[in-house]
Amino acid sequence: MLKRRSLISFILLCLLLTGCSGTQSRNTDPENDPWEGFNRKVYAFNDGLDKVVRPVAVGYDKIMPDPFQRGVGNFFRNLDAPVTFLNQILQGKFKQSGTTLGRFLLNSTFGLLGFFDVATGEGLYYYNEDLGQTLATWGYEDSRYLMLPFFGPSTFRDGAGRLADSYVHPVGRAIHGRNEWGLWIFRGIDQRARYLDQDAELEQAYDPYVLMRDVWLQNRQYQIYDGDPPIADYDLYLEDYPEEQPEPDL
Amino acid sequence: MRAFVRILFLACACVSANLFADHIHGSDPVSRVEDVTVHIFADVAENLQYYTDNPGALQALVRTDLMPLLDVDYAARLVLGRAGRGIEQAKIDEFASGMSNLLINRYSKGLLYFSSEVKLRVLPQRGDSNEKMTRVRTRVQLPKGGEAPVDYIFHKTPEGWKAFDVIVEGISYVTTYRNQIMPDVEANGIDSVIARLNSGQLELNE
Numbered sequence A: 001m002l003k004r005r006s007l008i009s010f011i012l013l014c015l016l017l018t019g020c021s022g023t024q025s026r027n028t029d030p031e032n033d034p035w036e037g038f039n040r041k042v043y044a045f046n047d048g049l050d051k052v053v054r055p056v057a058v059g060y061d062k063i064m065p066d067p068f069q070r071g072v073g074n075f076f077r078n079l080d081a082p083v084t085f086l087n088q089i090l091q092g093k094f095k096q097s098g099t100t101l102g103r104f105l106l107n108s109t110f111g112l113l114g115f116f117d118v119a120t121g122e123g124l125y126y127y128n129e130d131l132g133q134t135l136a137t138w139g140y141e142d143s144r145y146l147m148l149p150f151f152g153p154s155t156f157r158d159g160a161g162r163l164a165d166s167y168v169h170p171v172g173r174a175i176h177g178r179n180e181w182g183l184w185i186f187r188g189i190d191q192r193a194r195y196l197d198q199d200a201e202l203e204q205a206y207d208p209y210v211l212m213r214d215v216w217l218q219n220r221q222y223q224i225y226d227g228d229p230p231i232a233d234y235d236l237y238l239e240d241y242p243e244e245q246p247e248p249d250l
Numbered sequence B: 001m002r003a004f005v006r007i008l009f010l011a012c013a014c015v016s017a018n019l020f021a022d023h024i025h026g027s028d029p030v031s032r033v034e035d036v037t038v039h040i041f042a043d044v045a046e047n048l049q050y051y052t053d054n055p056g057a058l059q060a061l062v063r064t065d066l067m068p069l070l071d072v073d074y075a076a077r078l079v080l081g082r083a084g085r086g087i088e089q090a091k092i093d094e095f096a097s098g099m100s101n102l103l104i105n106r107y108s109k110g111l112l113y114f115s116s117e118v119k120l121r122v123l124p125q126r127g128d129s130n131e132k133m134t135r136v137r138t139r140v141q142l143p144k145g146g147e148a149p150v151d152y153i154f155h156k157t158p159e160g161w162k163a164f165d166v167i168v169e170g171i172s173y174v175t176t177y178r179n180q181i182m183p184d185v186e187a188n189g190i191d192s193v194i195a196r197l198n199s200g201q202l203e204l205n206e
Helices: A002-019 A036-063 A066-079 A081-090 A094-109 A131-137 A156-165 A170-178 A182-194 A196-204 A208-224 B002-011 B029-046 B048-053 B055-069 B072-084 B089-117 B173-188 B190-205
Strands: A145-148 A152-155 B120-122 B133-141 B147-157 B160-168
Touching: A036 A145, A036 A182, A036 A196, A036 A208, A066 A081, A066 A094, A066 A170, A066 A182, A081 A094, A081 A131, A131 A156, A131 A208, A145 A156, A152 A156, A152 A208, A170 A182, A182 A196, A196 A208, A208 B173, B029 B048, B029 B055, B029 B089, B029 B120, B029 B133, B029 B147, B029 B160, B048 B055, B048 B089, B055 B089, B072 B089, B072 B160, B072 B173, B089 B190, B133 B160, B160 B173, B173 B190
Parallel strands: none
Antiparallel strands: A145 A152, B120 B133, B133 B147, B147 B160
C-alpha cells in the first residue's frame, strides 16, 4: 500500500518538475516535445543509471545462450497478454482479443508458463496493445513527449496509460500487491540486453537525445496504427520550412 | 497433442490471415524487392564463410543487386531538407554516395549477423499506394525470436520504380537521418558532415 502511494507521488513529482521547466531555451521539436528542457535532464539521469544497468545486461547477454533469451522474451511477452486482451476489447477488436486469450491459455500451459511460443505456430499471432494506444485510437492522438525516469521515452498519455495498465499486468501487480520487484528488475535487464546492439549508433549520433526521441515516437506511431501508419509527407521535407503546427495540450 | 491444439485453436474462434504474397512476377515494386532480397539472402546463406572472410565481396554483391533499386539522390535531398538549399550538386552527390556506402555496409553487416537463420517474406500490396508512391512490406525473422517488419517506400522515376526510404518497425531511415543531419549541416557545414559520414563508414568496415 505504501509502495503504491510512493509510486503515485513519484509520478506527481515528475509532473511538478515538468511544470517548472518552461524556461529552457533550446528546443529542437516544439511541436512534439515542448518539455524538452526537463526531458533532457531526465535523459541525463537515465544515462547515468545506465552506467550500472548496462554492464549487468552485457554480462547477462554473454552468459545466457540465445535460445534461453528467446524463451525469456517469450515469457515476458506472454505476461503482457492480459493488458493486451483488455485493451483490444476497449478498442473493439474482439476477434483479436480472442486470439490473445487463446495465445495466453496455450502458451501458459503447453508453452510452459510462456517460455515457448507454441501459439504462433498455430496461427495465433502476437498483438501488442496498451492503454496509451487505446487512448490514441479514441482520439487522444497527439501527446507531449515525456522522458520517464527508469522507464525511458514516453508521452504524457502513454505514461498515464502505463501506470493504469500496471494494475492489470502481472509484473505490476507483483509490485503493487506484494511489493515484489524481482520480475520487474529481471525484465528490465532482459530488455536492456536486447538494445545493446544499438548502443554504438546512439553514441555516434549527432544528438543522441533527438535520435532516441525520433526512434521512439515513430515506433509508437507504428504501434498505434497496428503496423500500418500513414506514409509520411515526403514532399514536405523538400520545402524550406515545414508548416508550424500547434503543440498538443498535454 | 497437435490435434488438441488445433481444436483449442478453433474453439477460440480465431482466424488467421494467410499473409504470404500471392503476386505475379514482373517489374512491380513487390517483385523487385522479392527478387533482389531472395537472391542476396540465398547467396549469403550458401557462401557464409566466404563472405565472412571477405566483407568486400559481400559489399560488392549488395551494391550490384541493391543499388539499381535505390534512388539515392532523392533520399539525400530529403535528408538534407532545407540545409541542402544552395549546396552545389557535386557536394550533394558526394553526400549521397557517402550515405549509400553507409547503408550498404550496414546491410552487409546485418546479413552476416543474421547468417543462415535469416528468413524473409514479402507481404502483399495494400491500399496505401498510388501511381507515384507505394510501400512494400516485408518481415525478417530474427535470430533472437520474433520478426522485424521492414518496409520500403518506392516512388516512380523515369527509370521505373525506385526505393528511397527503408522503414524498420515504423522507424524511417530518411526521417531519422534527417533530424540528425540537417542540424549538423546547418551548424558545421556539408563538408564536415561528409567527412563524418566517410569516417563512420571506415569504422564500420573494420
